[in-house]
Amino acid sequence: MKRDDPARIQAWLKTVLVSRGDLAGKLTTAASAHGLALAEVVAGGYGASAERRLDVYAAGYVLRLVACLQEQYPALTAFMGEAMFAVFAKAYVVTHPPDSWRLEHLGRRFPEFLRETRPRQADAAGETFYALPAEIARFEWAKSQALTAPGFEGAAVGVVPGLGPLGYLGEACSVELPDCLRLETLRYDVPTFLAAFGADPKTPLPAARQTHLAVSRVDYRLTVLEVADWAHAFLVACRGGGSVQEAVAASSQATGQKASAIQAYLMLWLPTAIQFGLLRLR
Known part of the structure; x- marks a missing residue:
């Protein structure tokens, strides 16, 4: 297990966490980008392999970020339902990984992500149904920013x-x-x-x-x-x-x-x- 290059290990782990695909695909992407294999970074033991330990950590990381987004967008979560919200939230986290240690910044691009990824419908009812989540998200993000910025x-x-x-x-x-x-x-x-x-x-x-x-x-x-x-x-x-x-x-x-x-x-x-x-x- 490597310990001499924390920045490289951190970059490798971030790549594993936010890359698309299954764990095998994520590890391939991270190895190609940073020249590190799983065995060089994560130790096995305590009844779990290195793959299993990393998989649990990666899944937990995404779920924690999804939970944070639910806190930032409670009305949108209620409108979409928790399951559907989680689908879009997970895709958002992978597409736009956190670029700040401050979690209140996490959902900054979520309204635009919803607008860009919504299905297109020809009829008015379908258009409203698919357009409304991005509109709700814009409103909720405006409220969260109004609560935290200087007044x-x-x-x-x-x-x-x-x-x-x-x-x-x-x-x-x-x-x-x-x-x-x-x-x-x-x-x-x-x-x-x-x-x-x-x-x-x-x-x-x-x-x-x-x-x-x-x-x-x-x-x-x-x-x-x-x-x-x-x-x-x-x-x-x-x-x-x-x-x-x-x-x-x-x-x-x-x-x-x-x-x-x-x-x-x-x-x-x-x-x-x-x-x-x-x-x-x-």
Whole structure:
């Protein structure tokens, strides 16, 4: 059993764990890549051969990662069922092995993986059934990121002192977004569907409807707000900094709505946006 090259052994073991195929195929791949045979790395004994010991470890490794993904995507697990979720999760782990020691990063590419690997259906019902898992995953990942990224906790987020109602739109007023804010545009109203599905698993699949979501956090509590297209464009524009007026102009250009109309909408919407932790005014 080799002990003189830990980095090489670690690379060999990673190849065995994340390569596709049965154990024999994995060992062939690892031997070709790193020049190490099983007997040089894993000792037998205690009533189990080296092959059996490695097989148990490899299976356990994947199952632990699948369990982590289930924790990150509980609504998706409930929708797909544990068995079907595990099939896609195992394929994902092999396709995109962990590249960070922090397990909260594990599911970062899972929504895109589901989108890329979904079957294609011609009829609307089949399209929704196969497209919905990726949409649910995007929503759940946005929520997990909103819970862990820095927010506005402990900071004043209200109206800039001295500004009246019209002061929201003053030239000197700028908008700051929290790092925890996540903006998602989904093909379905996923939050409404998940709420209904949680109460009744026989809930019909939703009809396609473009849904703009702003996911954030207030006092360490998650907030989810559906926003209009102009508000979504406004928030996207605010990511680049600048004044409220500049974000209004960008939203107007993106949506085709008049800037004066967006200014009027803002008079009513900004207090809600502040309350939900989507932004603060400076």
